[in-house]
Amino acid sequence: MKSFTTRSLNIPFPKKDPHNALAMPIYESVAFEFASAEDIAANFRGELPAHTYSRTSNPTVEYFETKVRTLTGAHQVLALSSGMSAISATMLSICRQGDNIISGNHLFGHTVALFEQSLSAYGLETRFADTTRPEEIEQLIDDKTRAIYFETVTNPQLEIADISRLVEIANRYGILLIADSTVTPPSVFNSKTLGVHIEVMSATKFISGGATSFGGLIIDNGLYDWSKNPNCRAASEKFGKDAFIARLRKNYYRNFGMPMTAHTANYMISGLDILELRVERCYQNCIKLGEFFQKTVKVKRVDYPGLKDSTYYDLALKQFGGVPGTVMTFDLESQDDCFRFINRLKIIRRATNLNDNKSLIIHPYSTIYAEFTESIRREMGIRQGMMRLSVGIEGAEDLIEDIEQALELKYS
Numbered sequence: 150m151k152s153f154t155t156r157s158l159n160i161p162f163p164k165k166d167p168h169n170a171l172a173m174p175i176y177e178s179v180a181f182e183f184a185s186a187e188d189i190a191a192n193f194r195g196e197l198p199a200h201t202y203s204r205t206s207n208p209t210v211e212y213f214e215t216k217v218r219t220l221t222g223a224h225q226v227l228a229l230s231s232g233m234s235a236i237s238a239t240m241l242s243i244c245r246q247g248d249n250i251i252s253g254n255h256l257f258g259h260t261v262a263l264f265e266q267s268l269s270a271y272g273l274e275t276r277f278a279d280t281t282r283p284e285e286i287e288q289l290i291d292d293k294t295r296a297i298y299f300e301t302v303t304n305p306q307l308e309i310a311d312i313s314r315l316v317e318i319a320n321r322y323g324i325l326l327i328a329d330s331t332v333t334p335p336s337v338f339n340s341k342t343l344g345v346h347i348e349v350m351s352a353t354k355f356i357s358g359g360a361t362s363f364g365g366l367i368i369d370n371g372l373y374d375w376s377k378n379p380n381c382r383a384a385s386e387k388f389g390k391d392a393f394i395a396r397l398r399k400n401y402y403r404n405f406g407m408p409m410t411a412h413t414a415n416y417m418i419s420g421l422d423i424l425e426l427r428v429e430r431c432y433q434n435c436i437k438l439g440e441f442f443q444k445t446v447k448v449k450r451v452d453y454p455g456l457k458d459s460t461y462y463d464l465a466l467k468q469f470g471g472v473p474g475t476v477m478t479f480d481l482e483s484q485d486d487c488f489r490f491i492n493r494l495k496i497i498r499r500a501t502n503l504n505d506n507k508s509l510i511i512h513p514y515s516t517i518y519a520e521f522t523e524s525i526r527r528e529m530g531i532r533q534g535m536m537r538l539s540v541g542i543e544g545a546e547d548l549i550e551d552i553e554q555a556l557e558l559k560y561s
């Protein structure tokens with residue numbers, strides 16, 4: 150098969166452009182016109198598919214969705230306003246009051262807040278389990294369980310679940326398996342070949358690349374029988390394999406108002422075309438930085454599942470072709486040392502985002518996890534001396550030089 154980049158650059162538009170434009174135009178139009186009263190009536194009956202109003206669908210967004218669908222081999226793809234809207238729309242559409250999901254216990258913070266604070270108010274319960282120990286999951290499943298949810302590489306713990314075991318459990322119980330694949334983008338991870346039913350992703354991170362815009366993706370691999378979920382049964386009778394996205398696009402995307410805009414889709418289309426190049430560069434930088442950290446005395450510990458001595462190296466190789474995202478952590482002696490180090494950096498930026506083209510550093514203990522108790526932080530693997538580094542596309546030598554000078558640890 151041709152490379153990811155070659156394929157991305159050569160995916161035809163859903164409709165031929167009247168001017169033969171090479172780049173997809175940005176259709177900044179709220180509404181779309183019909184030729185006749187009969188046509189618009191046929192469209193509303195579902196008999197004449199066309200764009201009508203951009204809160205439901207838009208040509209530029211449709212092209213971004215088409216690119217992702219073609220590149221991943223998925224059945225259907227929906228692009229939304231953010232990663233959080235992809236996750237919330239998915240959960241709302243598969244659960245109703247009294248239902249539950251089982252989720253990995255190490256999650257992106259706002260996903261935890263969504264599950265524990267927002268969705269719980271509507272009677273949707275989340276049961277947390279360690280997804281690296283699948284036997285914990287099975288004990289929590291009952292007849293109201295609608296999904297198992299996990300992140301492909303947890304952050305900042307950088308743990309990796311064995312996806313084949315999660316697939317096996319989900320299929321045995323007939324429940325949906327949902328992967329948040331934000332940190333392992335589609336150039337290194339294909340959820341369909343592993344048997345995952347639904348993938349959700351923050352396109353804000355790796356796909357946008359330059360951290361210019363918010364976006365989310367829901368990818369339906371076409372592997373789940375929607376009649377098995379009581380909330381999707383009626384849609385399954387009407388739409389068959391298309392049930393999930395068809396129902397979600399109307400009841401959640403349109404009705405809650407979660408669309409991606411045409412302008413954002415344009416950023417995402419450009420981001421996708423150079424995704425593979427950027428991920429490869431970030432990965433090479435991770436390996437060089439990992440080797441540097443391992444031989445540096447002041448660095449007490451380094452974690453990156455792409456390094457051969459990592460506990461998760463074999464799973465990283467099997468599931469992500471050896472590129473388990475490009476976020477790493479490393480430890481100094483104390484929080485004090487971390488603060489002095491971070492303050493001396495000149496190229497690596499102090500920020501909380503992930504997978505920007507720029508390298509970004511944060512001290513999770515005093516920021517993202519500051520409100521948690523000491524024992525919860527310990528249980529979550531958040532150490533006082535640990536820093537999270539989201540590795541960017543700068544020159545590896547420049548990053549190493551910046552780190553070396555910052556490791557002097559004296560206030561300048």
Ligand SMILES: *Cc1c(COP(=O)(O)O)cnc(C)c1O
Nearest residue numbers: 231232233257329331351353364
């Ligand atoms: C950032 C992130 C999200 C949320 O995405 P937004 O685009 O910021 O809404 C969800 N999951 C993971 C793993 C993330 O890193």
